[in-house]
Amino acid sequence: MIRIVSDSTCDLSKEIVDKYGIVIVPLYVRLGNEEKKDGxxxxxxxxxxxxxETGETPKTAAPSVSDYMSVFSDDSDDEYIVFTISASMSASNNNCRLAVEELEIEDRVKVIDSANLSTGIGLLVMEAVDQADMGKNLSEIAEYIEEVKGRVRASFVIETLTFLHRGGRCSGIAALLGNTLKLRPKIVVSDGAMRPGKKYRGSADKCIMNYxxxxxxxxxxxxxxRVFITHSGCDRDKVEEVRSFLEKLGIFLDIIETRAGSVVSSHCGPGTMGVLFISES
Structure with a gap:
């Protein structure tokens, strides 16, 4: 049996995870001296x-090698395809590979560096679900995912620069000016890293729709x-306006809304929204 595993940064809903039997390995979120599991x-x-309250951003940490080791069954009939957040952003991918080496199960585990985050990973997880349902074997699924992952289009618009500043990803001056001028930057995931894109200006609703x-x-x-609408806590009417726009395009068979998990939300802050999909070519 092929089991599909992802770290928690894939931001898939509990309903999706339960429906397709996806195994989630949580990252850690550290609030001062307290350590919590994402999701x-x-x-x-x-x-x-x-x-x-503290003016700080939580620290986040990858699942440990032992966390990953506990996922893999001793049943030699089980095979695994494991998705992780971009290796350039976290040790999650490396720790998973170390676990596989420690258990000497390289022959039945494929570890995928998504080169992405949030439902940019989730899109690849769902592609793997589709491929498994079609009866593809582990190597075929992994080969397909490696081909398609470069076509994932992941981006989002930040409502406030405060959290990026607290996390050291934005200077205090830039955050102050951005918030004062109501600048809402587009962040694009490219080559496994987050890069700034177009800057939108105005109300959050206006900027999101323009994006x-x-x-x-x-x-x-x-x-x-499928296409994902992923957000870190947005007004319902804002989400529905985006959904309505996507529906009117008449392109997607499934429009899926998900909430960003604790790891992603801790860096981007509330009000962030993205539309994520896979390009045909």
């Missing part, structure tokens, strides 16, 4: 509250299977 005993709202509309040409060239 298990900490919520983004608790992180926002703690961060606002989505700017992607229309790309969206029309997307794989039709």
């Amino acid at each position: 298990v005993d900490i919520t983004p709202e608790e992180i926002y509250k703690w961060s606002n 989505v509309k700017d992607m229309e040409d790309e969206l029309r060239k997307a794989k039709k299977d």
Whole structure:
């Protein structure tokens, strides 16, 4: 049996995880001296509250080698394809590989560096689910994923620069000016790293819709299977406006809304939203 595993930064909902039997390995979130497991005993709202009270951003840490070792069964009939957040962002991928080497099960485990984060990973996980359902073997699935992962289009718009500043990813002056001028930067995941894109200006609602509309040409060239609307806590009407726009395009068979988990939310802050998909070519 092929089992599909991902670290918790894939930001897939519990409903999706349960429906497809996906195994999630949580990262850690450290609030001062307290260590919590992403998606298990900490919520983004608790992180926002703690961060606002302390003026700090939580530290995050990868699953340990032993965490990964505990995932793999002694049953030699089980095979695994494991997805991790970009290796340039976390030790998750390396720790998983070390676990596989320690257990000497390289013949039945494929470890995928997603070169992505959030539902940029989730898209690849769902592609693996589809391939497994089609009866593909482990090597075929891994080969397909390596081919398609470069076509993942992951981006999001940040509502406030405060959390990026607290995490050391944005200077205090830039954060102050950005918040004062209502600048909402687009962050694009490219080659395994987060890079700044276009800067939108104005209300959060206006900026998010302009961001989505700017992607229309790309969206029309997307794989039709699914698109994710992923956010770190946005107003319901804002989410529904984005969904309505995507529905009117008449492209996607499935439009999936997910909440960003604690790891991603701790860095981007509340009000962040992204539309993520896979390009056909």
